[in-house]
Amino acid sequence: GQNIDQPTEMTATEGAIVQINCTYQTSGFNGLFWYQQHAGEAPTFLSYNVLDGLEEKGRFSSFLSRSKGYSYLLLKELQMKDSASYLCASGNTPLVFGKGTRLSVIA
């Protein structure tokens, strides 16, 4: 079966760092995606991990541990515009998405 778990909501302060965790159990695995979705808008691609370790891309980094079925998205120097839902997805065909973590960035 397919199961992807992530926290429902998180709140963090502007300028801080936040880590959004994701655990997955999928039949077959070809990588782990993170997408960002602002309210009422389309999901947009943030990152993709297929090997263990940390991938850094500007203020955003994503980590994968295949043996633990675990990933996290790290957001640094938070800005108000980072308030959005962050969707973890497993790289099967089709992509299976978690329910998303709604991040609120407060001043």
Place this chain on the structure above:
Amino acid sequence: NAGVMQNPRHLVRRRGQEARLRCSPMKGHSHVYWYRQLPEEGLKFMVYLQKENIIDESGMPKERFSAEFPKEGPSILRIQQVVRGDSAAYFCASSPLSSGNTGELFFGEGSRLTVL
């Protein structure tokens, strides 16, 4: 360079009517996926199509829902005899590859269906 185009963006239907949602993939993309998103919920896979073929429809309800991706023209998701529970955002995504082969999905802006 146009992205994934969906129309209509908003659609209102009364119970029992039909809803048709259209999706034109990005240029050069031959794989189309439809997902449904309920308020406060994640994206639920419905159907995966390539030109003229349904590859995987395991997420599609067995009745009232159908999808096609003809040789010419957009992909269409059709919902017959809509009910209130069909109210949701329907997102189309396209990829040049199947998503299991590192094919990043590019999403359209979605079609928001409201059933009165």
